[in-house]
Amino acid sequence: MPFSTIWSRLRSRIASRATRLDGKNRLPVRLGSNRIYILPTKAGVAFFILLVVLLLISINYNNPPGYLLTFLLAGIALVGIFHTHRGLSGLLIAPGSALPIFAGSRAEFPVMVANPSRWPRHGIQVGWARVETGPLKDVPAAEEQTFLPSLPAANRGELRPKRVVIATVFPLGLFRAWSWVALPLRCMVYPAPAPRASLLDQHNAAPDQGGERPRAGNPLEGEEYHGLRAYQPGDPLRRIAWKAVARGSELVSKEFGGAANLEEIVLDWDRLPDEEIEAKLSRLCRLVLDAEVSGRSYSLRIPGKRIPTGNGPRQMHACLTALALFSMLDAQTLDEAPR
Incomplete structure (x- = not known):
């Protein structure tokens, strides 16, 4: 069976399992061990091929230093699996409010990632399935970071992404740990x-x-100036008396009267x-x-x-x-x- 077919079936099974877990989500979503997946990256696959070559050379020439180097590198890689998995374990994921945009722009969806543990998490990415993830960010201990994955909004309406992907390849880049999380993200597209x-x-x-x-x-042409009044939410910016504000006054608005106000x-x-x-x-x-x-x-x-x-x-x-x-x-x- 071709490798591409095996990989496609494996992704389908993981995605279906993640979908079942998404139905039980309560905000914020905690990334437990049951929803974190880990596989070798392309660099990791090349690294393990190199280890196999080193092992065959060591066996062929009965070279003890070759055995030592091979098993030392293999041990480091196995320890890296644990640290890559721990980079996501226990993180809390919650959605933010996306600002409305106009059609043709990119919609940004705030995703808050909180780290309740006592050690920092490095190289965290938040993005979309089968789409290039966003920039790497570190989440300090007992703090949170806001990620802004974006999507193009070609049409008007309400844009609702299905799932976000939280991933990391820290510390060695040989393995990629990731988790799919369904969040109630939405953005109004004017x-x-x-x-x-x-x-x-x-x-x-x-x-x-x-x-x-x-x-x-x-x-405002033709309106009669009546004076200043306290600023009220919704007053146009052009009516604010900026000179009075610059003199240390509270936010005040200019009040006009006349026919234009009746329109x-x-x-x-x-x-x-x-x-x-x-x-x-x-x-x-x-x-x-x-x-x-x-x-x-x-x-x-x-x-x-x-x-x-x-x-x-x-x-x-x-x-x-x-x-x-x-x-x-x-x-x-x-x-x-x-x-």
Whole structure:
């Protein structure tokens, strides 16, 4: 039987066993001996072939120093198996919160590796199955390290990796110990924003009924300055009084009044030109970003969902999440509904 077939079957059995163990996971996941696997690396296989050659030469020439060297190297390698396995044994693995990204970027998934033992763990890697693992890191005794394995996010939606791989080849590089761990990792992937658009385009954004149409230029132009007030979460950065903050004051925001404050921007799916669904979502994504920068309140209307008026990071995240999770079935249902 070819070696590649044997190796493939062995990997399948190990993966199926790891899957059964994953069903019993409780966070944080502890890497016990029952879920750590170890096999020789390519360097380890070459090393053992060298040992066999040295042994045959020693037997052929009845060379005692050759026997001594062969068994000394073999003993060091066997001790290395124990230390490589111990490098992972007892580690605690827990997931972190991944930051949202836009489609076309790489999603980073924080994975915390804690070392509860009294000795440091060297050369730890965290990555994905059948994908090149990340950089090597040391985890000091009684401390933890955060690893950031990444994946390309080509499409919008919620990205959920299946399993992470924690591995090490320390100290000799002759053996690789690894463990598969299923963690509840997820990352929200927003649609890729279209090229910068203008909120004044009547096809893209409409003022709320009874309000004025947004004006061109500076969003604060025409507003009357009322003074300073305490900063509130969600206030645009451009309204923060940085000069007052530099003088040692607490974080304060500029307060304006006038017609511009009464405007509400409505980002409506139906007012977009007839385009493909993904193109519409990209355009709306850009409009949400522009509306947030403008400092005005805005709402979002898409088939099957409406985000109420608001502004700030929470409003932007709610709108972009609705766009990321938008289902094509919702649009088809709306188009087929009687009008």
